[in-house]
Amino acid sequence: MKSKEVKSVLMLLLTAGIWGFAFVAQRVGMQYVGAFTFNGVRFALGSLSLLPVIYFFNSKKSIEQKKEEADFKTTIKSGVIAGCVLFIAASLQQVGLIYTTAGKAGFITSLYIVLVPILGIFLKQKTQSTTWIGAIIAAAGLYFLSINESLTIEFGDFLEIIGAFFWAAHILLIDKFVKNVDAVKLSSAQFAACSILSLITAFIFEDVSLATLSQATVPILYGGIMSAGVAYTLQAVGQKHAKPGPAAVALSMESVFAAIGGILILSETLPVRGYMGCALMLVGMLIAQSENFKKNKIAPAN
Numbered sequence: 001m002k003s004k005e006v007k008s009v010l011m012l013l014l015t016a017g018i019w020g021f022a023f024v025a026q027r028v029g030m031q032y033v034g035a036f037t038f039n040g041v042r043f044a045l046g047s048l049s050l051l052p053v054i055y056f057f058n059s060k061k062s063i064e065q066k067k068e069e070a071d072f073k074t075t076i077k078s079g080v081i082a083g084c085v086l087f088i089a090a091s092l093q094q095v096g097l098i099y100t101t102a103g104k105a106g107f108i109t110s111l112y113i114v115l116v117p118i119l120g121i122f123l124k125q126k127t128q129s130t131t132w133i134g135a136i137i138a139a140a141g142l143y144f145l146s147i148n149e150s151l152t153i154e155f156g157d158f159l160e161i162i163g164a165f166f167w168a169a170h171i172l173l174i175d176k177f178v179k180n181v182d183a184v185k186l187s188s189a190q191f192a193a194c195s196i197l198s199l200i201t202a203f204i205f206e207d208v209s210l211a212t213l214s215q216a217t218v219p220i221l222y223g224g225i226m227s228a229g230v231a232y233t234l235q236a237v238g239q240k241h242a243k244p245g246p247a248a249v250a251l252s253m254e255s256v257f258a259a260i261g262g263i264l265i266l267s268e269t270l271p272v273r274g275y276m277g278c279a280l281m282l283v284g285m286l287i288a289q290s291e292n293f294k295k296n297k298i299a300p301a302n
Contacts, residue, residue, distance in 0.1 A: 004241045011238035012250035015231045020257025022227040023102035024265050026094060029219035034206030035094040038220060040199035041213065043090070045224025047191035053233050054184050078177040079189020085170045086190050087197040092163030099156025101268040104145060106258020107278050108160040113252065113285045114138045115168035123172065134288025141280030144273045187232060248289040255282065 029038045097105050117131045146157040153161075177186055202208050213220070239247055259278060262268035270278070 046228025049229025083193025
C-alpha cells in the first residue's frame with residue numbers, strides 16, 4: 001500500500017474514532033441538558049464549523065467547476081430535506097442514549113451500513129448476495145446484543161434500531177443529492193436545518209438555560225466541532241486517496257470506538273452475550289461492505 005494511501009486510511013480511522021467517542025460525549029452532555037437542546041446547539045456548531053472548510057475548498061475550485069455547481073436555492077432545498085430526516089435520526093439516537101449505553105448505541109446505529117443497500121431495493125438498486133449474508137449475521141448479533149433472556153428489548157435499544165433505518169434513509173438521500181450539490185455545503189445546510197428543528201422542539205418541551213449549557217460545554221463542543229467540522233473534513237480528504245475497501249473497514253470501526261469509549265470513560269460493561277453480539281454485528285457489517293473492494297468509491301458515511 002502506498003504511503004499516501006496509508007495516511008488516508010489512518011485519517012479515516014481517526015474519523016471513525018472521533019465519531020465513535022462522540023457517543024460518549026452525547027451521553028455525558030445529557031447529564032446537564034435535554035436531548036433536543038444538545039442536538040440543537042451541537043448541529044448549529046457543526047454547521048458553522050464547516051463554513052471555513054467550504055471557503056477553503058471553494059477557493060481551490062476552478063471557474064468552470066464553480067459554474068457547474070448547483071445554485072444556492074437548490075443547495076438549501078436539498079439541505080432542508082436531508083436536515084429533516086437527520087433531525088428524526090439524531091433525535092431518536094439522542095433520546096435512545098438516555099436509556100442505553102454508548103457502546104450499544106454505536107453498534108446498533110452502525111446497522112445503517114447493512115440497511116442502506118437493503119433499502120436501496122425500493123429505489124431499484126441492485127443488492128449483492130453478500131449484503132444479505134451480512135444482514136443475517138448482523139441481525140443475529142443484534143439479537144445477542146439487545147434481546148434479553150425474557151425475549152424483550154430495552155426501550156433505548158428499540159429507539160436506536162428505529163433510528164438506524166432513518167440513518168440509512170439519510171445516507172440514500174445524501175447519495176442522491178451529492179450528484180448535483182457540493183457535499184460540504186450540503187452538510188452545512190442540513191446541520192443548520194436539523195439545529196433549527198431541534199431548538200424549536202427544545203424550547204417547547206425542555207428547560208433551556210445558559211447555566212445548564214455552560215455545564216455541557218465540553219461535550220457539546222466535541223459533538224459539534226470535532227464530530228462535524230473536523231471529522232467530516234478528515235473524511236473528505238481521506239477518501240480522496242484511500243481505496244474503497246480499506247476505507248469502508250476503517251469507517252466501520254466507529255462502533256468499536258464507541259464501545260471502547262463507553263468502557264474507558266463511562267465504565268460501561270456488557271454481559272458475554274453482549275460482546276458476542278457486537279462481534280457478530282461487526283463481522284456482518286464488514287461482509288455487507290465487501291463489494292466495496294471492487295468499486296471505485298464508497299457511500300458517504302453517517
